[in-house]
Amino acid sequence: xKDLHLTPSHNTPEILLSTSRNIFVIEGKSAPEDVRSLYYxxxxxxxxxxxxxxxxxxxxxxxPLIFKINLSYFNSSSAKFLFDIFIHLKEIxxxxxxxxxxxxxxxxxxxxxxxxxxxxxxxxxKFVFISKPS
Numbered sequence: 236x237k238d239l240h241l242t243p244s245h246n247t248p249e250i251l252l253s254t255s256r257n258i259f260v261i262e263g264k265s266a267p268e269d270v271r272s273l274y275y276x277x278x279x280x281x282x283x284x285x286x287x288x289x290x291x292x293x294x295x296x297x298x299p300l301i302f303k304i305n306l307s308y309f310n311s312s313s314a315k316f317l318f319d320i321f322i323h324l325k326e327i328x329x330x331x332x333x334x335x336x337x338x339x340x341x342x343x344x345x346x347x348x349x350x351x352x353x354x355x356x357x358x359x360x361k362f363v364f365i366s367k368p369s
Contacts, residue, residue: 236255236287239252240253247273248261260302264306265317270310285326288300289332301336304336306339307341324336324360328360336360337363340364340365341367
């Protein structure tokens with residue numbers, strides 16, 4: 236499966252999705268002017284990933300699919316697409332593929348922590364919350 240790599244800008248995160256390297260990361264600031272053009276390719280890629288790993292699941296409990304979210308900020312439009320991403324990850328998990336979301340937040344950023352907790356709760360995914368120094 237072809238990698239998806241979107242380079243960051245002032246208002247968009249770096250997005251690196253690679254099955255060959257087992258890297259699934261969204262990192263930076265997510266406040267794009269055109270949220271659809273940023274996240275539609277990500278959603279489409281995850282749908283393809285879903286089809287591929289449901290057929291031939293390379294993941295185990297000891298080696299789960301780990302999706303890392305390390306955002307310093309995201310706007311409400313980005314939140315909708317993050318929700319959609321996690322819904323697709325939940326569908327993958329529902330096919331007995333172990334999926335883990337690592338949600339990074341700065342020590343003092345309780346809003347980012349709570350946003351992750353809300354997304355975990357509403358999508359039914361397992362999140363691990365990782366505090367990083369401010």
